[in-house]
Amino acid sequence: MSLRVPRFLPCGDTAVTVEFGTEIDDGLNALCLAFDAALTDAAIPGVIETLPTYRSVLVQVDPLVIDMPAFETRVHAILASLKQSGAPPRRWIIPVVYGGAFGIDLDDVARSHGISTEEVIRRHCSRTYRVAMLGFLPGFCYLSGADPSIALPRRISPRLKTPAGTVSIGGVQALFASVEAPSGWHLLGRTPVRNFMPDRDPVFLVGAGDEVVFRPIPAAAWDDLDAAAAAGRPVAEVVTA
Incomplete structure (x- = not known):
């Protein structure tokens, strides 16, 4: 190395x-x-x-x-004497409801690139992201590997509040959030996955070095998955890469 x-x-x-x-x-x-x-x-x-x-x-x-x-x-x-781990990373399949009230910037991102919202979703979901770090607030996953064809600079005017579970892009980075917070990123969707729960073991579900793949789900599936996640269930599927 x-x-x-x-x-x-x-x-x-x-x-x-x-x-x-x-x-x-x-x-x-x-x-x-x-x-x-x-x-x-x-x-x-x-x-x-x-x-x-x-x-x-x-x-x-x-x-x-x-x-x-x-x-x-x-x-x-x-x-x-440093050696990189040879163990394969965990890969998390993260369910996401895209667009509408769950992803209020999806239409703008599609319009900015001259493509359909369905194509933005397809490109966003076609990537395998790497969790580079957790930061800003507990459990915030900063992801490398975003598709440059849908990249946009961060918003000129950040929002003072975005919901927990927001899935967004900003520049060449992607993110899924853990708690409600201000954000200047572009909101594509939202996941019911709670990456940070202080009373759960483990407190953090997805960690640095893991991989993430986003899977679109219908808005009708939100309530059941959100309730399961609030009860402490992972909701996300994990596999070995």
Whole structure:
């Protein structure tokens, strides 16, 4: 595995960002996830928590237990023997109701590209997405692998509120949301899947490194699936890629 030399960027006196690159790239993201897992397994005294992203890993540290030179030495040692997992990723089949009240931007996205709403849905569902990171709010899945033919810049005027379960696109990224939140993304549909439930085990259903495929379902199926998801059932189907 070809490794990039990381940059260490202090974030105050109790955290540091270990940065491996500056672009959105699946290989770079895989490196971040592998490093995050190896750092967790190393159980280094003074390392409190880690947060992997597209291109870096934020590490919270206790400076009274480990100083930055010692931490950097441990990081380089981990990277020298880092191996990417050979296990196939989990692939989640996520049900989505597209358009109408569930996806209020679907018509605009289709009109912007001069295609039908059915074609937007087909292209959106034809991809296998990779979960690059969870971020912004608990359980938000940032997905790489979006179809560039339906990409649009984010909205000029973000909405102050979008519903939990929103499935959307913004630039070259795709997303499915976990909780109600502001958003400048384009809303294509909505899934009943609860990716974040604090009282459920596991709290997060879909995780970084997993794969996601969206499957369209009729609006008539929403109520039953939403009730099942609210009761703690996964609703999404999981298979091994």
